Amino acid sequence: MGVLQSRYNGGVPFRIRQFEKGDFETLWRIDQDCFDPQLAYSQPELAFYMRRASAFTLVAADKGKERILGFIVAEKRRHTGHIITIDVIEEARRLGVGSALLAAAEERLRESGAVAVELETAVNNDAAIRFYKQKGYFVERTVRGYYSNQLDALVMAKPLASSL
Numbered sequence: 001m002g003v004l005q006s007r008y009n010g011g012v013p014f015r016i017r018q019f020e021k022g023d024f025e026t027l028w029r030i031d032q033d034c035f036d037p038q039l040a041y042s043q044p045e046l047a048f049y050m051r052r053a054s055a056f057t058l059v060a061a062d063k064g065k066e067r068i069l070g071f072i073v074a075e076k077r078r079h080t081g082h083i084i085t086i087d088v089i090e091e092a093r094r095l096g097v098g099s100a101l102l103a104a105a106e107e108r109l110r111e112s113g114a115v116a117v118e119l120e121t122a123v124n125n126d127a128a129i130r131f132y133k134q135k136g137y138f139v140e141r142t143v144r145g146y147y148s149n150q151l152d153a154l155v156m157a158k159p160l161a162s163s164l
């Protein structure tokens with residue numbers, strides 16, 4: 001894929017790149033920091049989702065220090081893309097990193113023939129709901145007890161415009 005250039009922190013550039021094996025531990029730690037223990041993945045769970053045949057992982061890295069700022073795991077199921085998770089470290093939020101990761105994943109899903117993207121997010125995750133709505137996602141339905149039978153999820157979806 002092409003390297004997407006962007007900036008965070010008033011000028012520090014970052015790029016979106018493919019996941020490399022050595023990133024795994026860092027990605028898992030970021031996921032632990034991003035979510036309550038009830039929602040965060042164990043290492044085997046995260047590895048399971050990342051290794052699925054139609055899944056891919058993209059990483060946002062600070063260009064100077066190669067520090068990982070965030071990542072996205074997505075996959076294609078039939079004709080629909082699915083965002084498994086998107087996580088940006090706290091210091092790098094509201095600087096466009098999540099937007100760049102989501103745009104790169106959507107592009108890749110579109111290229112592989114997906115006509116829509118779907119995802120689940122916790123009903124109380126206001127930041128994520130606002131983020132996805134700003135990116136054109138709408139609430140499709142609510143799934144009761146999606147997280148550990150305790151917390152409801154919103155299923156959000158967005159059609160992918162054909163690039164033809």
Ligand SMILES: CC(C)(COP(=O)(O)OP(=O)(O)OC[C@H]1O[C@@H](n2cnc3c(N)ncnc32)[C@H](O)[C@@H]1OP(=O)(O)O)[C@@H](O)C(=O)NCCC(=O)NCCS
Binds near residue numbers: 035086089125126131
């Ligand atoms: C959701 C998340 C990925 C957004 O990443 P980000 O890099 O901060 O997003 P961006 O800077 O690209 O934000 C783009 C737009 O989304 C909206 N947005 C993002 N975070 C928001 C927040 N906390 N409150 C309100 N709107 C928000 C804004 O419209 C923002 O544009 P603006 O900053 O110019 O107003 C990030 O908050 C995160 O990692 N959260 C923890 C993990 C998580 O909940 N992931 C989603 C799981 S489903």
